[in-house]
Amino acid sequence: MTTIARVELDQVPLLARPYFADGDPGPIVRSLAQVPELLTVALPFIGAALGPSAISFRAKEIVIVRTSALAGCRFCVQTHAVVALEAGLTSDQVAALQSCGPTDEAFPDPRERALLRWIDVVAGGGPVSDDERATVLRSWSDHEVVELTAVVGTTLMLNRYATALALPTAPEAVERLAQEGLL
Amino acid sequence: MSTETVESLPAEAGPIARAVADGVMPSRVWMYANYHCNIQCTYCLTESGPKVAQRALSPETMLAVAEQARELGFTDLGVTGGETFLMPHMPDTLAALSANLPVVALTNGTLFSRRLLAKVEHLAECDVALQISLDRPDADVNDEMRAPDNFRKVTQAIPDLVERGITVRIATTVESIEDNELDRLCALHRDLGVPDSEHIIRPIVRRGRADTEDLGVEAVASDLPSELTITDDGAFWGPFGPTVKDGVLDTDLLVTRTTLPLETPARALLGLLEGRPEGADSTLNIR
Numbered sequence: 284m285t286t287i288a289r290v291e292l293d294q295v296p297l298l299a300r301p302y303f304a305d306g307d308p309g310p311i312v313r314s315l316a317q318v319p320e321l322l323t324v325a326l327p328f329i330g331a332a333l334g335p336s337a338i339s340f341r342a343k344e345i346v347i348v349r350t351s352a353l354a355g356c357r358f359c360v361q362t363h364a365v366v367a368l369e370a371g372l373t374s375d376q377v378a379a380l381q382s383c384g385p386t387d388e389a390f391p392d393p394r395e396r397a398l399l400r401w402i403d404v405v406a407g408g409g410p411v412s413d414d415e416r417a418t419v420l421r422s423w424s425d426h427e428v429v430e431l432t433a434v435v436g437t438t439l440m441l442n443r444y445a446t447a448l449a450l451p452t453a454p455e456a457v458e459r460l461a462q463e464g465l466l
Numbered sequence: 467m468s469t470e471t472v473e474s475l476p477a478e479a480g481p482i483a484r485a486v487a488d489g490v491m492p493s494r495v496w497m498y499a500n501y502h503c504n505i506q507c508t509y510c511l512t513e514s515g516p517k518v519a520q521r522a523l524s525p526e527t528m529l530a531v532a533e534q535a536r537e538l539g540f541t542d543l544g545v546t547g548g549e550t551f552l553m554p555h556m557p558d559t560l561a562a563l564s565a566n567l568p569v570v571a572l573t574n575g576t577l578f579s580r581r582l583l584a585k586v587e588h589l590a591e592c593d594v595a596l597q598i599s600l601d602r603p604d605a606d607v608n609d610e611m612r613a614p615d616n617f618r619k620v621t622q623a624i625p626d627l628v629e630r631g632i633t634v635r636i637a638t639t640v641e642s643i644e645d646n647e648l649d650r651l652c653a654l655h656r657d658l659g660v661p662d663s664e665h666i667i668r669p670i671v672r673r674g675r676a677d678t679e680d681l682g683v684e685a686v687a688s689d690l691p692s693e694l695t696i697t698d699d700g701a702f703w704g705p706f707g708p709t710v711k712d713g714v715l716d717t718d719l720l721v722t723r724t725t726l727p728l729e730t731p732a733r734a735l736l737g738l739l740e741g742r743p744e745g746a747d748s749t750l751n752i753r
Contacts, residue, residue: 296720297687297703297738320722320734 287448289313298323310358310450311441332437338430344370345398346434348380350406356442361452361466365459374463381465397422398431405435475539482732483539491694491736493541495728496705497528498697499556500548505574505613507599509639509681511674513710514548521698522548525559527726531696532566534728544693545571546705552577557585561592568593570635575599576616578623583630590631595664597635598624602643603650621658628659635664641681643667673716674709687719688742694735700724701731703738 290296290313295303298319302312315322333343344367351359364377372380379389386399401419404411419428444450460466475487485491500522503514512518523531532543543563550556551573563569575598578586589596598620602608605617627634636655643651648667655665670682671690691704699715700723702708707719721738724730 290717294717296717298721298734317717318723319720320724320730 284449286451287314288317290316302326309453311445314448314450329437329441332430332433336430338427338434341370341372342395342398342431343434344372345380345395346402346431347438348377349386349399349402350435350438351442352381352383353403353406354439354442354446356446358445358450358452359438359442361456361460364465365456368459368463374465377463377465394422401428401431402435405432406439479539482729482736485736485739486539486541490739491732492692494544494693495531495535495540495542496544496546496693496695497523497531498547498695498705498708499523499528499545499550499559500553501698501710502552503547503549503574504552504576505549505616507574507613507675508611508679509670509674509676511671511676511706511709512548513675513678513713518710520548522553523696523698525555525562528559529562529566530726531728532563534726536566538729538732540694540732541567543567543569544705545569547572549574549577551582557582557589560586560589560594564589564592564594568595570595570597572597572599572637574612574616575620575623576613578619578626583626586627586632587630595633595635596627597637597666599639600624600636600651600655601638601640603647603654621654624655624658624660633664634658634660635666636660638665638667639670640667641670671706673706674711677711690719692735692739694721694728694732696725696728696731701735703735 289310290299292303292307296316296319299312299316299322302308302316302322307313312322312326315325333347336343344363347363348360348367351363360381364381367377367380368374373389376389379386387396390396390399397419401415401423404415423431457466475483479487482491486493498512498521500520501512501514502516502518502520503510504516506515528545535543543566545556545560545563550571553559556571560569560571569592571594573596575596586596599612600608600617600620601611602617608617609615624634624636638651652662652665656662670676671685672682673685676682685706687703690706693704695702695705695707697708699708699720701721703719703721707716709716722731722734
């Protein structure tokens with residue numbers, strides 16, 4: 284398969300070195316490191332959007348896995364399915380997110396159901412109706428909807444990036460998903 | 467070199483000008499005009515040779531770099547390659563660059579035919595110095611590391627250039643040199659019209675082809691000059707940064723892919739320099 288070069292660990296540009304301090308940071312960072320000035324801006328933003336914040340770890344992983352599934356991003360689905368399990372989602376819930384199909388059965392919590400409807404509308408493209416905004420705002424506060432929507436957008440950016448550049452999933456992630464029956 | 471101090475800078479001087487004035491940021495901006503060369507030295511950092519891609523900066527880009535370097539507060543320019551005079555525009559480009567800032571241009575000194583000498587003659591009126599490589603006082607030893615007939619061509623070109631009023635510097639790049647050999651080399655460059663003040667001696671740096679050939683000293687970023695260096699592939703930490711090994715560009719000393727506006731790589735480099743611990747400067751005589 285033709286894929287994009289990822290910087291070798293002995294060729295890490297100066298500005299990118301802090302992101303490699305703990306070893307191999309994975310294919311997104313290793314590819315972005317080819318353009319260090321982009322990496323140093325993108326990583327803090329991605330970290331702020333997808334990392335720990337006022338939104339729970341579990342809710343963010345619901346957003347990331349579902350959005351990635353809708354965008355058809357193998358890398359992001361596989362990588363974050365493992366993270367979602369760590370965030371407390373069950374295998375059935377992860378499978379439902381991955382399926383792109385109905386999720387109500389796996390997600391009985393009304394707030395999470397509202398979130399999932401919002402993700403499907405936002406990540407699905409096209410216009411977003413007043414009704415849909417009103418629905419999500421009944422379960423989530425304004426600032427939470429802002430952040431969750433930004434997480435969908437950031438995930439979509441990474442989905443297209445990882446898919447276009449054919450980034451490889453880490454073997455250990457693939458192994459874990461196989462054990463969970465999620466491949 | 468700059469004699470400006472932080473105190474003498476105008477109030478509107480930006481962070482780069484201030485960093486240059488207080489010595490945090492080196493004053494020179496280098497440009498890799500091209501990567502191809504008519505010869506193939508055994509210690510070449512960039513694996514330059516006749517068959518490599520040019521990867522040239524256009525004259526327009528070089529001029530933009532020079533103008534923006536001056537505006538930002540840099541005080542000197544350097545042009546290197548590849549063999550810079552393989553680019554037909556080089557005599558005129560050097561003159562145009564020097565209208566912004568003083569220039570030192572590196573050349574192997576082997577292309578100065580009567581025709582090229584006529585084309586560079588006007589550089590005598592410009593703030594341009596040509597830095598020519600001459601490693602040994604004996605033709606056979608010199609040419610072994612560089613190219614056949616290199617010594618003869620260089621020792622002919624240097625007085626031809628000096629006679630025309632062009633400032634010539636000599637760079638000697640060696641793993642080591644005996645006192646006696648160095649004495650004879652210095653006598654030679656004086657005979658050719660180049661004073662001691664215009665002669666630099668530097669070690670071979672183990673990067674590029676020198677690494678392949680198992681030559682030179684190992685050097686990390688802090689050992690190497692941090693002069694902002696602009697290439698067709700991006701901006702680097704010094705002219706020893708954009709090296710090529712086995713045909714692949716090294717990126718370990720890449721600063722940014724963005725080269726213009728020059729402020730982008732200049733600010734990125736300044737950030738790296740300001741984050742450097744005190745006393746982390748080079749202990750090697752690499753320049």
